[in-house]
Amino acid sequence: MKASASGFRWGKHAQLLVPLLSILLIMVFNLFRDPSFFSVYMSTNNLGNPVLAGNLISILNGASELAIIAMGMTLVTAACGGQDISVGALATIAGSVFVKILRAGEITMGAIAVAFLCCCVVAMLFGAFNGTLVSVFKIQPMIATLVLFTCGRSIAYWINGGATPTISSPLITAIGSFIPGCPIPTPILIVAAVALILSLIFRFTTLGLYTQTVGINQRAARLNGINPTLIKLASFLVLGVCCAAAGCISVSRLSLINHETMLLEIEMDAILAVAIGGNALGGGKFKITGSVLGAYAIQALTTTLYAMKVPSTDVKAYKAIVIILIVVASSPVVKQAAARLWTKIKARVPAKKEAAA
Amino acid sequence: MKKFARLFVALMMVCIMTIGVAAAEITVGIVNNPPSESGYREANVKDFEAVFSAENGYAAKTAYSLKNDEQLSAAQQFITDGVDYLLISAAETTGWDAVLASAQENGIPVFLFDRMIDCDESLYEAAVVSDMANQGKLAVEWLIAQNLEAYNIIHIQGAMGSDAQIGRTNPLVEQVNAAENWKIVMQQTATWDEATAKQIVESVINSKEAFNIIYAENDGMAKGAVAALDENGITHGVGKDVIVMGFDCNRWALRELLAGNWNYDGQCSPFQAAVIAEMIQKLEAGEALNLESKKIISEEKGFDATTITQADIDTYGLGE
The missing domain is CATH 3.40.50.2300 (Response regulator)
Structure with a gap:
């Protein structure tokens, strides 16, 4: 048995330990606080469809946009060693394109498909803009995306051509809430679809491996025939599509777009989700599952605070305390200390057994 | 020449x-x-x-x-x-x-x-200028006039510390403290965000606590709250289970009033x-x-779903 501190075996999925533990911690806390927190039940919505309800469903549903954006953010983080802070603005732009096109004519399945494709294209163009600044001009991602972060919501306003345009259609409600006959909220299904598509891409292409290689050592990647510029650009394009999907969900949820408040500060939550997911913010190795779990952990925390009726003025403080705990717990220093402790326990337990025998 | x-x-x-x-x-x-x-x-x-x-x-x-x-x-x-x-x-x-x-x-x-x-x-x-406190007062007076047996309120606040939040919060809190049958079931800030308002209302629904009034400090948050009610099969509006109140008089919000889906909207002129x-x-x-005071308060109204007309929407509605 290898027992050195650095040789501690987290295993293939050990990276997921921290996000899983965070969720577990929040859940155990809720179990002691109020077991009814976990009740999931069937009810009927105002359209007469049977639907699932309960805090667990609210968490999964509410974290949808964050989960999707966190997936894209993970790729950008891994490839570029930095974060995109313009995701909220980009998702808002995508949402306003979606609304703009749907308001132009009758809302049909075809129109929605066209609108979604258009908003994907627009989001990818903006993603390409960010990506070019980062990959070609070698600007720090956070600085490069600061441009869109600053002006993105104004662009969305300009596209909207007004403050809060609304769209109402049963089809839009179906995307943002429930498809008649399906008791699972549609946003949850969309997250599952995006996750499936991404996992298929990683399974059948080398994108994942190449991204990791570029993130770990650009020069080595280049020497091995990988084009770092292309990989970084690709990561921003994927993030663009993720933002488009998140934007469409967010718009459909409320049948309204408000360029000021839509997905406000989601960039910070997305970066946090990536960090809680155990991904190195400096690039390299990554696990998208970790970020998704991180997103659910953040939403679980928010939902818990609402259920606890924490005073309005204190919500942010409570959130900060829990987040500090999680981030410290996942820091290298604590991880190493935990590893040392673990090896000690492991060394002592067999010794005791022998002594007992 | x-x-x-x-x-x-x-x-x-x-x-x-x-x-x-x-x-x-x-x-x-x-x-x-x-x-x-x-x-x-x-x-x-x-x-x-x-x-x-x-x-x-x-x-x-x-x-x-x-x-x-x-x-x-x-x-x-x-x-x-x-x-x-x-x-x-x-x-x-x-x-x-x-x-x-x-x-x-x-x-x-x-x-x-x-x-x-x-x-x-x-x-x-x-x-x-607008008098935000007067907007809150008008809304609370309207609510008192509804003569309900019990007032169980979900209070969704704007960004904490903003003029509009303080002005619209205080009259409600004062009334709740003064009247016995008034109770705030949930008081939480959604920082003007529609989606957050929806999550807050969802959390109350999940806790199975009874409520019959949603007092949202702007139209967007009221819309988010209503989305949560719709998903959970709770009726809202004139003569329904839950009274919905918003502020700002966006045109789309006033249309909800005219349709009877919401009950009250306070103007911020x-x-x-x-x-x-x-x-x-x-x-x-x-x-x-020759002003009595240099501070001139804009005249502002509150609209009731049972009395609002299309003409009101055309005159006072904001946006499209």
Whole structure:
């Protein structure tokens, strides 16, 4: 048995330990606080469809946009060693394109498909803009995306051509809430679809491996025939599509777009989700599952605070305390200390057994 | 030579005409926040553009910024340009003393609108503003008039510390503390965000606590709250399970009222231009303003779903 501190075996999925533990911690806390927190039940919505309800469903549903954006953010983080802070603005732009096109004519399945494709294209163009600044001009991602972060919501306003345009259609409600006959909220299904598509891409292409290689050592990647510029650009394009999907969900949820408040500060939550997911913010190795779990952990925390009726003025403080705990717990220093402790326990337990025998 | 003389006469005529027109026009410098700030601001900017238009005999110079320093330099520029009046909705309440004093030295009357500035009252002619506390009071009075047996309220607050949040929160909290059958089931800030408001209401529904009123401090949050009710099969509106209240009078929100899906919407009037224009005309005519107070409160109403008409929506609705 290898027992050195650095040789501690987290295993293939050990990276997921921290996000899983965070969720577990929040859940155990809720179990002691109020077991009814976990009740999931069937009810009927105002359209007469049977639907699932309960805090667990609210968490999964509410974290949808964050989960999707966190997936894209993970790729950008891994490839570029930095974060995109313009995701909220980009998702808002995508949402306003979606609304703009749907308001132009009758809302049909075809129109929605066209609108979604258009908003994907627009989001990818903006993603390409960010990506070019980062990959070609070698600007720090956070600085490069600061441009869109600053002006993105104004662009969305300009596209909207007004403050809060609304769209109402049963089809839009179906995307943002429930498809008649399906008791699972549609946003949850969309997250599952995006996750499936991404996992298929990683399974059948080398994108994942190449991204990791570029993130770990650009020069080595280049020497091995990988084009770092292309990989970084690709990561921003994927993030663009993720933002488009998140934007469409967010718009459909409320049948309204408000360029000021839509997905406000989601960039910070997305970066946090990536960090809680155990991904190195400096690039390299990554696990998208970790970020998704991180997103659910953040939403679980928010939902818990609402259920606890924490005073309005204190919500942010409570959130900060829990987040500090999680981030410290996942820091290298604590991880190493935990590893040392673990090896000690492991060394002592067999010794005791022998002594007992 | 003849040609030259003709040209000269023509030129003179043009000059006289421009001078004539310029003399008839009143130039106003308007410093405001950009229309993209909010639906409120959009309506506000449009209102000022409509009232201080060329047709009404004004030449308006406008500067829009969210940043106080940019607003300050724009105002200073207007003073240098020699505008007749300066109209200001400040991004921040402080830092304006020097600019306002310079306007006064140059004999330019200043009107504040929408937002107050922390400075000596002598530095401006009048301030036309909304009274957020009165909006809250109107809403609570309406709610009292509903004569319910029990008031179990979900109170969704705006960004904590903002004028609108404080003004709309306090009257409700005072009433809840004073009346026995009034209870706040949930009080939480959604920082004006629709999606957050939805999550807050969801959490109350999941806790199975009874409630019959949603008091949201703006229309967007009320819409988010209603989305949560719809998903969970709780009816809302006139004669239904839950009373829905919003603020700001967006046109789409007033349509919900007309359809009976919501119950109440409180106005936050962005229409200050007409009041200011009236005062400017008085000053132009050489009259004194003789105001009781330099702070002029905009007239604001609350709309009830049972009495609202399409005409109200057309007159008072904001946005599309």
